[in-house]
Amino acid sequence: VVSAGRIIKLVLEYDGGAYAGWQRQKGIITIQEVIETALKTMLDEPITIHGSGRTDAGVHATGQVAHFVTGTTYEADVFQNALNALLPPDIVVKEASEAAAGFHARYSVQSKRYHYLIWNRFFRPALMRDRAWHVRVPLDLEAMADALKSIEGTHDFSAFQSSGSCAKSPIRTILQQSLSRDVNGMVCVTLTADGFLRHMVRNIVGTLVQVGRHSKTPSDFSDVLIGKNRSRAGPKAPPQGLYLVEVEYGQQSD
Amino acid sequence: VVSAGRIIKLVLEYDGGAYAGWQRQKGIITIQEVIETALKTMLDEPITIHGSGRTDAGVHATGQVAHFVTGTTYEADVFQNALNALLPPDIVVKEASEAAAGFHARYSVQSKRYHYLIWNRFFRPALMRDRAWHVRVPLDLEAMADALKSIEGTHDFSAFQSSGSCAKSPIRTILQQSLSRDVNGMVCVTLTADGFLRHMVRNIVGTLVQVGRHSKTPSDFSDVLIGKNRSRAGPKAPPQGLYLVEVEYGQQSD
Numbered sequence: 055v056v057s058a059g060r061i062i063k064l065v066l067e068y069d070g071g072a073y074a075g076w077q078r079q080k081g082i083i084t085i086q087e088v089i090e091t092a093l094k095t096m097l098d099e100p101i102t103i104h105g106s107g108r109t110d111a112g113v114h115a116t117g118q119v120a121h122f123v124t125g126t127t128y129e130a131d132v133f134q135n136a137l138n139a140l141l142p143p144d145i146v147v148k149e150a151s152e153a154a155a156g157f158h159a160r161y162s163v164q165s166k167r168y169h170y171l172i173w174n175r176f177f178r179p180a181l182m183r184d185r186a187w188h189v190r191v192p193l194d195l196e197a198m199a200d201a202l203k204s205i206e207g208t209h210d211f212s213a214f215q216s217s218g219s220c221a222k223s224p225i226r227t228i229l230q231q232s233l234s235r236d237v238n239g240m241v242c243v244t245l246t247a248d249g250f251l252r253h254m255v256r257n258i259v260g261t262l263v264q265v266g267r268h269s270k271t272p273s274d275f276s277d278v279l280i281g282k283n284r285s286r287a288g289p290k291a292p293p294q295g296l297y298l299v300e301v302e303y304g305q306q307s308d
Numbered sequence: 309v310v311s312a313g314r315i316i317k318l319v320l321e322y323d324g325g326a327y328a329g330w331q332r333q334k335g336i337i338t339i340q341e342v343i344e345t346a347l348k349t350m351l352d353e354p355i356t357i358h359g360s361g362r363t364d365a366g367v368h369a370t371g372q373v374a375h376f377v378t379g380t381t382y383e384a385d386v387f388q389n390a391l392n393a394l395l396p397p398d399i400v401v402k403e404a405s406e407a408a409a410g411f412h413a414r415y416s417v418q419s420k421r422y423h424y425l426i427w428n429r430f431f432r433p434a435l436m437r438d439r440a441w442h443v444r445v446p447l448d449l450e451a452m453a454d455a456l457k458s459i460e461g462t463h464d465f466s467a468f469q470s471s472g473s474c475a476k477s478p479i480r481t482i483l484q485q486s487l488s489r490d491v492n493g494m495v496c497v498t499l500t501a502d503g504f505l506r507h508m509v510r511n512i513v514g515t516l517v518q519v520g521r522h523s524k525t526p527s528d529f530s531d532v533l534i535g536k537n538r539s540r541a542g543p544k545a546p547p548q549g550l551y552l553v554e555v556e557y558g559q560q561s562d
Contacts, residue, residue, distance in 0.1 A: 067434040146434040180400040
């Protein structure tokens with residue numbers, strides 16, 4: 055596809071708390087719409103931005119990527135400065151750059167990485183109240199790490215896909231997984247994959263927490279994956295613990 | 309002083325963003341007042357709580373300590389659970405315990421530790437927008453570390469004290485200082501002292517940032533301290549980067 059204009063690539067951080075997710079929708083405020091409105095103010099022409107994918111209502115990003123096409127000749131850093139002046143305090147452009155022809159924030163994705171934060175202490179979080187899932191029962195991280203091993207590699211992730219997905223195939227490849235707990239009791243689940251199905255990280259984490267609290271074994275977790283049956287998985291983890299932290303792009307298909 | 313009742317000690321975390329600081333004041337909402345109101349609801353008797361010290365409007369805590377005296381016979385963890393159910397989401401009781409006779413959250417303090425967070429990147433913070441000071445110019449951490457060394461030990465801190473202080477003496481002892489930068493560009497200044505004067509951490513950090521951006525040398529910083537002249541120090545750093553992280557107590561004076 056040859057576009058009439060330059061392709062500007064944005065790396066974005068946002069607090070998803072106030073938004074009905076990434077994707078533009080009538081009658082509710084979304085991140086895509088807020089950025090498009092700022093671009094319209096700046097450029098005085100309607101612009102459509104394309105994200106690497108949707109994030110759900112309440113989900114955060116420290117490394118969402120989006121692009122748009124423009125006929126204007128501003129340097130890329132002018133877009134960063136102007137947008138950061140126009141955008142609300144909970145959305146920021148971390149980087150703006152001109153991408154090579156053929157780049158598409160969604161179709162050129164090579165891999166994406168998510169973090170999921172779990173506040174694993176008896177008392178609820180105050181400072182992190184909209185930034186993590188509070189799980190009061192002490193989690194068995196060893197059991198959770200065992201379970202996570204079973205999703206490494208290429209699998210049919212139907213068991214961890216919410217309905218309403220429009221993915222053509224439920225096959226995805228988990229390139230990397232890790233689990234850690236910091237001195238404050240914050241547990242971080244990291245997942246990198248070539249792509250994710252609808253609610254896949256939150257469904258995995260919800261089931262993983264069942265393992266951590268011993269209501270499922272690591273082997274049950276693996277059986278859920280193999281069984282490809284959503285109804286055997288745990289409840290979906292809430293959105294406020296989820297962060298899209300990085301989107302990587304490979305060779306550009308131009 | 310012998311009190312008629314048990315002394316309950318609370319360790320508190322709070323997001324100071326919505327409050328006019330710790331200390332009860334007529335006509336504005338403070339953290340002390342919100343906790344006292346919750347205790348009144350729980351115990352059906354008016355309670356006064358004593359904090360380890362005030363925190364200013366917008367300043368956070370992950371380890372503020374307070375105590376109150378009660379004639380009730382609840383176990384300490386009942387206070388934690390009941391208060392956490394009654395308090396708003398931005399204030400939480402991390403620990404509740406019964407203290408020995410003679411304990412006083414303010415008068416028994418041995419040392420206090422503060423963190424000050426500086427978001428040292430070109431673009432403003434989105435997720436941390438109310439949790440750190442944004443300093444856009446890259447800071448010279450080596451120069452700042454040099455400067456910080458000069459405040460170690462016992463000094464007259466008049467140069468870093470804001471007017472309106474009711475401290476009897478401007479002499480304080482810095483027991484520990486450190487400076488670090490994480491992978492996200494967040495700089496953390498840590499100061500532990502036997503006590504702090506009014507706005508002392510924020511005045512130190514404000515001057516320290518002048519060193520970090522080369523508008524003062526480490527030796528100028530040391531001269532400000534020695535000169536005891538507030539007007540030679542830098543502007544006060546804003547409140548949202550400051551966290552009271554720990555209060556330590558020594559042998560109890562009973």
